[in-house]
Structures are given as structure tokens and as C-alpha cells.
Amino acid sequence: MFHHRHIAPILRSKARAFAVLLPLALAACSGGTSGLPGFDSGAPTAGGATPTGQTIGTGKVKVGLILPLTAEGQGAVVGNSLKNAAEMALAEFPNADLTLLVKDDRGTPEGARAAAQEALSEGAELIVGPLFAPSVQAAGQVARGANKPVIAFSSDSNVASRGIYLLSFPPENDVNRVIGYAAQQGRKSFAALVPDTAYGKVVEAAFQQAADNRGVRVAAIERFSSDPAAMKSAIQRLMPSLAQADALFVPAAADTMPTLGQLLQEAGYNPAKVKPLGTGVWNDASIARVAGIQGGWFASPDTAGFNAFAGRYQQRFNSAPTRTATLAYDAVSLAAALARTQGSQRFSEAVLTNGSGFAGADGVFRFRPDGQVERGLAVLELRNGQIVTINAAPRDLGPRSQ
Numbered sequence: 513m514f515h516h517r518h519i520a521p522i523l524r525s526k527a528r529a530f531a532v533l534l535p536l537a538l539a540a541c542s543g544g545t546s547g548l549p550g551f552d553s554g555a556p557t558a559g560g561a562t563p564t565g566q567t568i569g570t571g572k573v574k575v576g577l578i579l580p581l582t583a584e585g586q587g588a589v590v591g592n593s594l595k596n597a598a599e600m601a602l603a604e605f606p607n608a609d610l611t612l613l614v615k616d617d618r619g620t621p622e623g624a625r626a627a628a629q630e631a632l633s634e635g636a637e638l639i640v641g642p643l644f645a646p647s648v649q650a651a652g653q654v655a656r657g658a659n660k661p662v663i664a665f666s667s668d669s670n671v672a673s674r675g676i677y678l679l680s681f682p683p684e685n686d687v688n689r690v691i692g693y694a695a696q697q698g699r700k701s702f703a704a705l706v707p708d709t710a711y712g713k714v715v716e717a718a719f720q721q722a723a724d725n726r727g728v729r730v731a732a733i734e735r736f737s738s739d740p741a742a743m744k745s746a747i748q749r750l751m752p753s754l755a756q757a758d759a760l761f762v763p764a765a766a767d768t769m770p771t772l773g774q775l776l777q778e779a780g781y782n783p784a785k786v787k788p789l790g791t792g793v794w795n796d797a798s799i800a801r802v803a804g805i806q807g808g809w810f811a812s813p814d815t816a817g818f819n820a821f822a823g824r825y826q827q828r829f830n831s832a833p834t835r836t837a838t839l840a841y842d843a844v845s846l847a848a849a850l851a852r853t854q855g856s857q858r859f860s861e862a863v864l865t866n867g868s869g870f871a872g873a874d875g876v877f878r879f880r881p882d883g884q885v886e887r888g889l890a891v892l893e894l895r896n897g898q899i900v901t902i903n904a905a906p907r908d909l910g911p912r913s914q
Contacts, residue, residue, distance in 0.1 A: 571609035573851040576631025578641035583619025594840035601844035608848040621650035628654035652676040672883030686791035687718035689811035689889040695726040703757040708735040731757040765793040773804030811889040813874035814905045842872035
């Protein structure tokens with residue numbers, strides 16, 4: 513993560529709108545305990561109706577925090593981890609002028625719609641959350657009607673739009689980074705073996721777009737289902753094309769990659785000749801041990817930022833955070849930084865979509881005007897059963913691609 517002395521020279525050369533990089537970077541890197549008084553306080557704040565339900569902080573600027581706190585299954589686990597991270601962000605940001613209006617959407621669009629209406633009626637200037645795509649759509653409709661922005665946590669790019677920004681880990685970012693890196697390393701012909709799932713459709717489209725953008729050849733694309741016999745059949749169809757390829761994109765997750773890797777080996781696939789490529793779903797210890805894809809590359813946020821965050825989270829809450837908890841941490845840190853530095857324009861489109869972006873726990877990111885997020889990602893390699901960074905995440909995202 514960045515430190516004060518590293519950020520300062522950047523700030524001197526940027527316009528005032530980019531000054532939010534400094535406080536956000538400090539908040540994301542801080543191990544400080546400058547906690548705010550009044551956590552979980554129900555004290556009324558200026559503007560809007562008296563808040564109902566939990567509030568965090570006592571600042572003048574109100575932000576709605578909509579999460580699936582009582583959703584079924586893992587939704588509630590993730591939702592409560594996100595809430596804890598939001599609380600931690602506010603505690604670690606010195607003298608943050610925010611009040612978080614915490615709302616439970618129960619993991620449903622109806623709940624998200626009601627939560628957004630309630631938060632806005634209580635004076636929220638910004639909605640942070642929800643998590644699930646249908647809930648983002650529902651809350652986004654309400655917020656758009658009130659001309660208030662949303663920073664949501666869904667990875668489904670279909671729910672992003674002007675004013676509805678997705679702070680998440682979209683797989684398209686992973687694909688662009690790893691295909692771009694492979695092309696830079698001289699790989700010119702790519703084959704793909706993708707899961708026949710909703711995720712697979714997203715990454716396949718991103719793969720084709722990334723290959724087209726970089727002028728590399730797509731030798732073949734095959735899809736597989738989770739049935740081992742179907743995997744074997746897809747691999748058999750693919751193998752002849754691998755003779756003309758020097759990279760194989762195979763974004764399979766931990767539930768299928770071990771079987772798929774074994775079947776690839778049995779079919780004669782040699783990862784030393786045809787470089788395996790994946791996405792962030794490879795950032796898993798069980799995948800790192802798959803023999804059939806050793807030497808493979810994939811893109812993911814640098815691990816140092818999350819590890820530092822997770823250590824502080826563990827100390828504060830005596831439990832481990834979910835991997836997505838940093839999203840709420842960064843969203844609230846960003847809101848606090850903008851409230852401090854940007855005056856009445858704090859949550860305007862021009863400020864939220866500034867081209868230099870922001871520095872968070874998972875590295876640099878920026879919002880596009882269409883609501884999509886662009887992240888600075890590292891390239892990692894599976895090496896002898898371990899995950900090793902081979903190309904660090906950039907500290908500057910450079911000019912916009914669009």
C-alpha cells in the first residue's frame with residue numbers, strides 16, 4: 513500500500529479534484545485507532561427525517577448503507593462483514609464528517625427499494641450498496657429519481673449505469689489485464705476453455721473483446737459443464753487447436769479446476785508450451801496446487817492491501833473478513849475523503865468519475881461515466897503450488913480507454 517511520502521509528489525502535480533487520493537490512501541493504509549465517538553448512536557442529525565435503525569458516526573454528511581444483513585444463506589454473512597468494514601473505515605478516518613444510515617435490504621429488491629427510500633427521506637446524499645444485482649437495480653431506480661448517486665457492490669456489469677457505480681471485482685477487469693499481459697509477453701494465439709455458466713458467458717465475451725483489442729488470434733473456444741465426462745469431451749474437441757496456440761484461457765473456479773486440470777494433463781496438454789491463463793477465481797490455495805496449470809498467470813488485486821486490512825479487521829472484530837469486505841471499507845473511506853475535500857460537489861459525477869481515480873485497500877480504481885469500475889490489478893503466477901506476484905499492480909491507471 514501507499515504511504516504519505518509516496519503520494520505527496522503525485523498530489524503536487526494533480527488538480528484539486530484529485531486531492532482525494534491522499535486522504536483515501538491514508539485511510540486505506542492506516543492502522544490507526546482514532547475511533548469516532550457516537551458509534552451506533554441514534555442521535556438525530558441535520559437534514560431529513562430522524563434516522564430509523566442503526567447509525568454509525570455523527571457527521572453532518574449522511575450516507576445510506578444498504579446491505580443484506582438478514583438475507584438467507586451466505587448473503588447475511590457477507591452483508592455483516594461489509595457493515596463491519598464500513599464501521600472500521602469510519603473509525604480509521606480522522607474526524608470523518610459522515611453519518612452512515614444502516615439499512616437492511618434482506619437480500620431482496622423490495623427490501624432494497626424500501627431501504628433506499630428510507631435513507632433518502634432521512635437526508636442521504638449518497639447510497640453505498642446494495643450487494644446483489646437485482647437489489648442494485650431496485651435501489652438505483654429510487655436514487656436516480658432523487659438525483660442521488662449509488663456506489664454498489666455487485667460484479668454484474670449489466671446493472672451499472674450513469675450515476676450507479678459498481679465498486680466490485682468485475683471479471684472483465686481480470687480478463688483485460690491477463691490477456692494484455694500475455695500479449696505483451698509475446699503470446700499471439702489464444703485458445704479458451706470456459707465454463708458454460710453465466711460467469712463463463714461474461715468472461716468469454718471479455719476474452720474475445722480483449723483479444724480483438726490487442727490484435728491477437730483466437731484459435732478456438734470450447735465450453736464445458738461441471739460433469740467430468742462433458743469436461744473431457746470439451747478438452748478432446750479443443751486439443752487439435754492447441755497445436756496452433758501459445759496460450760490457453762481457462763477461468764475455472766476451485767470447484768472444477770482440479771478435475772479439469774487433471775483431464776487436461778491426461779489429454780496431453782503441456783502448460784510449459786501453451787501458457788495457462790485465468791482470472792481472479794484462481795486466487796485460491798486449491799487451484800494453486802493443480803499440476804496441470806502450473807506456470808499459469810492470472811490477474812487479481814495485490815494481496816498486501818487486503819492482508820493489512822484483514823489483520824486490522826481481525827483485531828477489531830475477532831473474526832476474519834470476507835474477501836469483499838474491502839469494498840465497503842473503500843466506499844466509506846472515499847465518501848469521507850470527498851466530504852472533506854470537495855465541498856458541495858462531493859458526490860457529483862465530475863468528482864466521482866475523475867480520471868486519476870482513488871487509492872483503496874485493493875489498489876487504485878476509478879469509475880467510468882457508465883458506472884463501470886476500472887482497477888489496477890497485479891499479474892500473479894502459479895509456481896510450485898504457490899501464488900507469486902510477477903507483475904505488480906500499477907499505481908496509476910493512465911489515460912481512460914473510453
